[in-house]
Amino acid sequence: MQVITIHSYKGGTGKTNLSLNLAVSAANRAKRVALLELDLESPAIYNTFKNTRGKWMNDFLEKDDVKLKDILTDVSMTAKTKGALEVGLANPEMSAVRKSIGGDRKEQLKGLKRLMSIREELKGYDYVFFDTSPGVTYASINAVLTADRIILVAKSDRFDIEGTDRLIAEFYEGLEKKTGLVVNRVLTPQMTQAVTEKIKIPLLASIPCYCEVPIAGSHTIFVNDKPGHPYSQNIEELLERTLAF
Amino acid sequence: MWAQRVVLIRVLRVNSEPRLVLNRKTLNMGGGMGATMSQQVKLLTEIARGIKDLNKRINDLVEMQAKILESRQSATPKALKQEEPLDALTLLELPDHLRRTAMALHQLGRATAETVSDMTGNSRSIESAYLNQLQRQGYIHKERGKMDGENPKKVYFHV
Incomplete structure (x- = not known):
């Protein structure tokens, strides 16, 4: 089993879209895949997949008696994947969001222990994807610490480049995790060059800005709805490189 | 003194x-x-x-x-003891060698120095020293084997 975390310094880099499409793309290879939403502060995947289990990732992280099988929703039919795709959704209710922000260190330690335990519980799965919150929050650090591979997503604006560079220097160095960079929503090739000149980790993909992606909306799975689109090909290549590096 | x-x-x-x-x-x-x-x-x-x-x-x-x-x-x-939870931020503040050991123990849950050394690639004696250091700092617990399948003569560490 490979645990792959998608993380970024700033919000709005396209992490959730990438996580969703990467998970579907992996499941299309007839693999068993789980997508776990760890962006507890701003949940979004519930817009794409409905929670039919009544329990959330928040419950799994907080309570020892809640198992992943209690919260994972099988969305293979909805997503039309060849292999099995299951999702663990973050609770979008404000009370749950507040609780996730306000937990003390002992509660955060429990969350980390619970995340570490998924390797045992999800034996038999091929890939587990974590969609995280941006920056250095407890949920995102826990996801990074649990991962085998990390995809760091950045846009090509100056704030994002500087922040991502600092994130790598002060947070990622010393963790000894396989970390690759995705430059997303690129307008010109020079923009990718500007990012790679500053950020010295392997470049996994440079994905152009396609208006069709936001227009398609959160209720569709882009790689399955438009498999011939360049964005879908970018996702396929990104998955390939992520698993290879 | x-x-x-x-x-x-x-x-x-x-x-x-x-x-x-x-x-x-x-x-x-x-x-x-x-x-x-x-x-x-x-x-x-x-x-x-x-x-x-x-x-x-x-x-x-x-x-x-x-x-x-x-x-x-x-x-x-x-x-x-009990004063310093080994949470994510604490892990980040640890020196590299102790962080590696602590993360291995996090993944294993409960383990002997030998099992941790299998994961980190260090020798058993080095891992034993690192684990004892973490225990003295109050981050992890140490006890003789008492769970099912454990050897009561061996020392087990857990977060």
């Missing part, structure tokens, strides 16, 4: 002074140019006995010091 000094002084006063006086006396008696062979043999025997005696006392002192240090170290974690 004070307790250690007091112990050292007491040992020297009580045990070593009579021995030194005896040695000095012996040297004055048999160390001259006109000493006979039997006096020289007696002197050398006395010196050899003195050196043996000193060696024994030095060993006693080393043992005593080791016991004092051990009792201090075992007293420390009791005060810190």
